[in-house]
Amino acid sequence: MGKIIWIDTETTGLYSNRNAIIELAVIIDINGSIASEFTIQFKPHDGAKIEPRALEINGRTEEEIDSFPELQFGIIKFKQKMKSYVNKFDPKDKFIAAGYNILFDLGFIREAFTRAGDKFGIGSWCFNCPIDVWSSIGRYMVMNELQLPNFKLETMCNHFKIELNAHNPMSDITATRELFYRIEEELSNGRRHDLAAQNG
Numbered sequence: 001m002g003k004i005i006w007i008d009t010e011t012t013g014l015y016s017n018r019n020a021i022i023e024l025a026v027i028i029d030i031n032g033s034i035a036s037e038f039t040i041q042f043k044p045h046d047g048a049k050i051e052p053r054a055l056e057i058n059g060r061t062e063e064e065i066d067s068f069p070e071l072q073f074g075i076i077k078f079k080q081k082m083k084s085y086v087n088k089f090d091p092k093d094k095f096i097a098a099g100y101n102i103l104f105d106l107g108f109i110r111e112a113f114t115r116a117g118d119k120f121g122i123g124s125w126c127f128n129c130p131i132d133v134w135s136s137i138g139r140y141m142v143m144n145e146l147q148l149p150n151f152k153l154e155t156m157c158n159h160f161k162i163e164l165n166a167h168n169p170m171s172d173i174t175a176t177r178e179l180f181y182r183i184e185e186e187l188s189n190g191r192r193h194d195l196a197a198q199n200g
Contacts, residue, residue: 002031002096003028003029003030003031003085003086003093003094003095003096004028004029004095004096004097004098004131005026005027005028005029005082005095005096005097005098005125005126006026006027006028006029006098006099006173006176006177007024007025007026007097007098007099007102007105007106007109007173008024008025008099008100008105008169008170008172008173008176009021009023009024009025009104009105009108009109009169010022010023010024010058010060010167010169011054011108012044012048012049012050012051012054012055012065013049013050013051013054014051014054014104015049016107016108016110016111017111018048018049019048019049019050019051019054019108020042020044020045020048020049020050020071020108021042021071021108021109021111021112022041022042022043022044022058022060022065022068023039023040023041023042023058023169024039024040024041024042024074024078024109024169025037025038025039025169025170025172025173026038026039026040026078026081026173027173027174027177028081028085029098029177030085032181035085036081036084036085037170037174038081039169039170040074040077040078041065041068041069041074042068042069042070042071042074042112043065043066043067043068043069043070043071044065044066045071045115050062050065057167058167059167071112071115071116072116072117074112075112075113075116075118076116079118079125082095082125086125088124088125094125094126094127095125095126095127096126096127096129096130096131097122097126097127097130097131098130098131098132098133098176098177098180099130099131099132099133099173099176100132100133100134100153100172100173100176100179101132101134102130102131102132102133103130103132106122106130109121109122110122110123131180133176133179133180133183134151136179136180136183136184136187137151137156137183139183139187140183140186140187143187144186146159153166153172153175153176153179154166156179157175157179160179160182160183162175162178162179162182163175
């Protein structure tokens with residue numbers, strides 16, 4: 001199956017160009033098994049806009065996030081963890097980044113790399129073809145004619161009876177990973193059933 005890096009971020013707002021990443025949860029997934037999982041905290045960079053609503057959702061205070069390690073130290077720790085599993089100089093040896101609304105998270109991570117002085121960014125470590133679990137949900141809903149009130153992670157986890165402590169980044173990404181494999185398994189079973197019916 002290859003190497004997947006499951007990521008979820010907590011931030012001080014919705015916009016990577018003016019808000020800041022404050023927490024990153026990571027699961028290293030090698031051939032479908034968890035090889036490592038860790039969380040990194042980041043002090044907001046100078047000039048970052050801190051939205052009160054974002055902190056309320058994250059359950060953090062300004063004083064608390066101001067005590068987190070400086071951004072560059074968090075990025076160094078992140079890269080040290082990644083190089084245990086990927087040779088960034090080998091174009092065939094990369095992670096596939098995955099998550100829930102993954103482009104949001106990747107935007108903040110790319111911005112963090114840039115602010116830490118790394119001009120190559122996360123692209124040195126990952127293929128440019130992320131997995132967004134939203135796409136799997138769309139396929140699942142079409143195949144099963146499923147109607148749900150929204151596409152929030154919490155809603156999908158309730159549907160599949162997956163445990164979730166919302167807005168805790170490690171809980172979020174653990175649930176996202178389980179949701180992905182659950183949906184992919186059901187879709188695969190559905191395809192096999194359809195083929196069996198056609199061939200019968």
